[in-house]
Amino acid sequence: MTPFQWITLVSLSAALLWELIRMRTGRGPWRQGAVRGVVWTMAAVAIAKPELLQAAARLIGIQRGADLVFYVTALAFVATSFFLYARTIRLQSQVTELVRELAILEAHRTHGLDSRTTRQR
Amino acid sequence: MSGKGFSGRRSTGGDGADVWIVVPAYNEQTRLSATLAPLAAWDHQVVVVDDGSTDRTGEVAAAANAWCLRHLFNCGQGAALQTGIDFALRQGAKIIVTFDADGQHDAQDIARLIEPIRSGQVDVVLGSRFLGSTVGLPRGRWLILKLGVLFTRLFSRVRVTDTHNGLRAFSRSAARSIRITIGGMAHASEILEQIRQHNLRYCEVPVTIKYFDETLEKGQSNWNGLRIVARLFVGRIVR
Numbered sequence: 001m002t003p004f005q006w007i008t009l010v011s012l013s014a015a016l017l018w019e020l021i022r023m024r025t026g027r028g029p030w031r032q033g034a035v036r037g038v039v040w041t042m043a044a045v046a047i048a049k050p051e052l053l054q055a056a057a058r059l060i061g062i063q064r065g066a067d068l069v070f071y072v073t074a075l076a077f078v079a080t081s082f083f084l085y086a087r088t089i090r091l092q093s094q095v096t097e098l099v100r101e102l103a104i105l106e107a108h109r110t111h112g113l114d115s116r117t118t119r120q121r
Numbered sequence: 122m123s124g125k126g127f128s129g130r131r132s133t134g135g136d137g138a139d140v141w142i143v144v145p146a147y148n149e150q151t152r153l154s155a156t157l158a159p160l161a162a163w164d165h166q167v168v169v170v171d172d173g174s175t176d177r178t179g180e181v182a183a184a185a186n187a188w189c190l191r192h193l194f195n196c197g198q199g200a201a202l203q204t205g206i207d208f209a210l211r212q213g214a215k216i217i218v219t220f221d222a223d224g225q226h227d228a229q230d231i232a233r234l235i236e237p238i239r240s241g242q243v244d245v246v247l248g249s250r251f252l253g254s255t256v257g258l259p260r261g262r263w264l265i266l267k268l269g270v271l272f273t274r275l276f277s278r279v280r281v282t283d284t285h286n287g288l289r290a291f292s293r294s295a296a297r298s299i300r301i302t303i304g305g306m307a308h309a310s311e312i313l314e315q316i317r318q319h320n321l322r323y324c325e326v327p328v329t330i331k332y333f334d335e336t337l338e339k340g341q342s343n344w345n346g347l348r349i350v351a352r353l354f355v356g357r358i359v360r
Contacts, residue, residue, distance in 0.1 A: 096196045096304050100204040103170070103190040107208060111188070 012044040139215035140165040143205030145198045146222035150176040157185040159228035170201040199308025203301040217296045221287040230328040234290040237324055244295035245316055245323040248288030253327030277314040285309040288328050295321050
């Protein structure tokens with residue numbers, strides 16, 4: 001094995017171990033931990049056994065394993081970007097709701113209105 | 122509830138206090154008092170929602186004796202409208218009118234807007250500058266607005282002659298049904314879409330819109346139309 005393989009495999013093993021510990025101790029969402037664990041495992045296999053990656057690429061009609069990694073990364077980037085954008089929009093909506101409610105509550109306080117009415121809709 | 126507002130004013134029929142004018146305002150200190158002054162002639166309640174202005178908009182609104190609500194930071198006109206609508210509903214509003222802060226609208230049109238709701242004919246009344254008149258409307262903006270109408274007819278499937286016109290009136294029940302979730306300018310299309318979704322009865326009435334150089338500079342750019350379309354599409358995917 002090359003020094004690069006040693007370094008990355010040790011790092012990925014540590015990341016995988018960390019995920020397993022987190023999942024076992026119930027820290028963080030279980031599903032996200034599992035997904036990350038699968039990604040670390042696949043990366044470790046691809047680095048330790050490049051011929052497996054090459055075979056997988058050929059199996060789906062791509063010549064090189066490196067191209068397969070590139071395509072998967074590009075797709076993952078698009079999916080992640082959309083996920084983060086959607087999450088930002090939702091977060092923005094929640095913050096806006098909060099700001100709006102504060103504005104109404106503050107108006108009731110300033111004008112001496114009954115704040116119990118602020119929940120009626 | 123302590124009435125807020127102006128004395129010795131004209132009436133549009135019924136109890137004027139049950140009509141609430143919601144004025145979303147962002148950095149409008151120079152134009153707001155001129156916008157609010159004609160509204161003071163009527164016996165309606167006026168609520169200004171200061172959408173996180175960095176100038177003296179809030180002070181101007183307070184000086185005009187209007188209800189003043191303040192967003193901690195700029196959330197967009199749609200959010201400001203929803204805040205004003207919520208506040209008005211909680212104060213017992215029966216009719217809610219939305220009115221832009223930049224002086225483009227004519228306060229005289231409010232009576233025409235309210236009448237179909239008072240008589241129970243419709244739930245929502247939309248102002249239309251193309252049924253009424255415009256002053257100083259640039260050709261580029263005219264084209265964008267017409268494309269907006271076409272888009273609205275296809276996208277929201279609501280037959281209107283004008284879209285993105287901030288002068289509208291809602292009955293209490295309509296205001297409770299409609300929930301503006303888009304903070305930015307795309308809220309106008311969202312309102313039309315919800316009118317269709319909730320099967321609300323609506324009509325258009327002619328109104329006058331006046332364009333000034335400074336409002337055109339501050340208002341929506343023509344390219345913003347594309348952003349509105351994009352935001353509406355995203356809004357359909359991200360709920």
